[in-house]
Amino acid sequence: MDEDTPLIGRRGSYPKGVARRQEILDRAIEVFARRGAYGTSLRSIAQAIGISHAALLHYFDSREQLLLAVYEHAELRRDADPAAPEPGSAVDVMVAAATANVKVPGLVELYSTLVAAALDEGNPVGRAHFTERFDRVRRELAERLRAEQAAGRMRTDVDPEQVAALLVAASDGLQIQWLLEPSIPLQETLGVLAALLRPPPGDESG
Amino acid sequence: MDEDTPLIGRRGSYPKGVARRQEILDRAIEVFARRGAYGTSLRSIAQAIGISHAALLHYFDSREQLLLAVYEHAELRRDADPAAPEPGSAVDVMVAAATANVKVPGLVELYSTLVAAALDEGNPVGRAHFTERFDRVRRELAERLRAEQAAGRMRTDVDPEQVAALLVAASDGLQIQWLLEPSIPLQETLGVLAALLRPPPGDESG
DNA sequence: GTCTATACGTCGATAGAC
């Protein structure tokens, strides 16, 4: 990730300085990790980076857009970290993501804050963002689940779309519960869903 | 609910005026229903009630405590509404609660906002509140689930405590997904969990 | 393009008069 090399061949000039933007996002993640996301102000983030809060708004249109960008940046980082290209089953994918999420301080809080804000009417940007995001995640999961059904690795008397929604909800909700009560076994509890989804013994067809 | 009659025999004088407090909570719910919870200010709530924001803080120590009180008040109202004393299975309880929640405008958003805030270190009050709340709900659900196992109405190869956590997570998460995408069948999707938990045919023991 | 300075209106919260 050379700062001087443009990632795409657009001749080095990007809207609002991509390299600097990345730098800001990296620093902002650390701020949220230390101070949380719910109440952290533009000014405190700017101070931690060493610029004025007005300079921050040169790269991001608003506080919420900064928060969104930070979350997506942190998520990309999270996914780039390990070597897990083939995660196996749909439940395994969610277990891996949930486990990685709760390891990043402030990430689940940031996500929860953004989702709560997205529920607000009068926040069409955030609402559209997360509506689309949930939709995409559910679709990808459902597709994986259908493949598992076809392979005989999952019971066929449940709707993959509904199981996908259930899986996303369970993963999101359990991360929150785990952060408040770490004695809850995050992976094992999601594993219960995996166990429930296994085809009954002697099942051969769909 | 006569405003002049004390509910308990404490000689009419209550800390910070119980009757007026209830009145404020009732009005505040309507404000959140119309304007959402994430960004709504003390001043706008006060204005809708017809008092100053400083007067509001005479009854509630802070904005967050007001939000918490409003949520609990709305929840009590929700539970007092219908005639459903015996809800049946654990899943039925959560289906009923989830269905009722999404019908109250702003309630899920309020809940999500408070939970997100509770994840923040430096918010010990909210954190303790929801840690305790999740704990209580999980315990009640687990107890119900154990009874269902004993009665042969639920498979016995899964841990009731873990299923309880899973059920709470699924219910919370699906309410959010439904608000963003109402085409998701809330009750049926939670019903999938009920189906998965049913004992396999021919099962007689634990 | 990057950034500082500055200003505006609003926020949660507090102090004190009535």
Place this chain on the structure above:
DNA sequence: GTCTATCGACGTATAGAC
């Protein structure tokens, strides 16, 4: 119990230095 006045901090916007 409720008000007004006031505080410091907030998100946002703009003007302009370099």
